[in-house]
Amino acid sequence: xxxxxxxxxxxxxxxxxxxxxxxxxxxxxxxxxxxxxxxxxxxxxxxxxxxxxxxxxxxxxxxxxxxxxxxxxxxxxxxxxxxxxxxxxxxxxxxxxxxxxxxxxxxxxxxxxx
Amino acid sequence: xxxxxxxxxxxxxxxxxxxxxxxxxxxxxxxxxxxxxxxxxxxxxxxxxxxxxxxxxxxxxxxxxxxxxxxxxxxxxxxxxxxxxxxxxxxxxxxxxxxxxxxxxxxxxxxxxxxx
Numbered sequence: 395x396x397x398x399x400x401x402x403x404x405x406x407x408x409x410x411x412x413x414x415x416x417x418x419x420x421x422x423x424x425x426x427x428x429x430x431x432x433x434x435x436x437x438x439x440x441x442x443x444x445x446x447x448x449x450x451x452x453x454x455x456x457x458x459x460x461x462x463x464x465x466x467x468x469x470x471x472x473x474x475x476x477x478x479x480x481x482x483x484x485x486x487x488x489x490x491x492x493x494x495x496x497x498x499x500x501x502x503x504x505x506x507x508x
Numbered sequence: 509x510x511x512x513x514x515x516x517x518x519x520x521x522x523x524x525x526x527x528x529x530x531x532x533x534x535x536x537x538x539x540x541x542x543x544x545x546x547x548x549x550x551x552x553x554x555x556x557x558x559x560x561x562x563x564x565x566x567x568x569x570x571x572x573x574x575x576x577x578x579x580x581x582x583x584x585x586x587x588x589x590x591x592x593x594x595x596x597x598x599x600x601x602x603x604x605x606x607x608x609x610x611x612x613x614x615x616x617x618x619x620x621x622x623x624x
Contacts, residue, residue, distance in 0.1 A: 398550075403548075426609060428609060435617055436615075437512065437598055437600070437615025437616050437617050438551065438598070438608075438615045439615070440608065440610075440611055484551075488608075495553050495564065495566060496609070498549075498551050500549055500550055501548075501549075501550055
C-alpha cells in the first residue's frame with residue numbers, strides 16, 4: 395500500500411514569485427508519481443508525471459517536479475507564478491502495476507496574490 | 509470535441525435514499541472511471557468501466573454500483589445513502605482502460621452530493 399502526504403494545506407505567494415509545493419510519499423514498492431491541478435469548479439488535470447529516467451520532470455504551464463528517492467519526495471516547483479495558477483494541486487502515487495488505482499494526497503491550495 | 513459532462517451538478521438527498529449520477533464521456537473515449545472527493549480530501553477511486561464491464565474497483569461497499577452503456581456514458585448508483593456519502597463525485601473518461609497516469613484522462617467538473 396502507498397500513501398501521500400501534502401503537509402501544506404494552503405500556500406499564499408505573490409505574483410511572479412517562485413513557489414514550491416511539497417509532497418512526500420511512502421511505498422514498499424517502486425512507484426509512479428503525479429501532480430494534478432484542479433481549478434475552481436473544474437475537474438482535475440494532469441500536470442506532470444514521473445515514471446522512470448530523469449528525476450527532474452517538466453510539465454505543462456511551466457511547472458516542474460523533482461523525484462528524490464532517498465527523501466521519498468516529489469516537490470512541485472514553478473520559478474514565477476501567475477494569477478491564473480491559483481488552484482488546488484494534488485500529488486498522487488501509483489504502484490508500478492496498477493495505473494488505475496492512483497492514491498491522491500489531500501491537496502494544497504495555491505493562492506497567488508497580485 | 510466535447511469534454512466530460514456530469515449531471516446533475518448539485519443534489520440533496522435524505523439518508524437512506526438512493527441516488528443516480530450520470531456521466532457522458534468525452535467523444536472517442538470508451539472508458540469511464542468514478543471518484544469520490546470528500547471535503548478537504550483527494551479523490552478516491554470507486555471503480556472503472558471499460559466496454560460496459562467493471563474493470564477495477566476501489567475500497568467501496570457494494571451499495572456503490574455502476575453501469576456503462578453502449579454509447580460509453582455511465583451511471584453511478586448509491587443505495588442506502590449515509591451522511592458520509594456527502595462529497596463531490598468526479599467522473600473521468602479515457603481510452604482503452606487507461607488510468608489517471610495518461611495525459612488523455614479527462615475529468616468532469618463533478619456532482620456535489622449532500623446527504624441530510
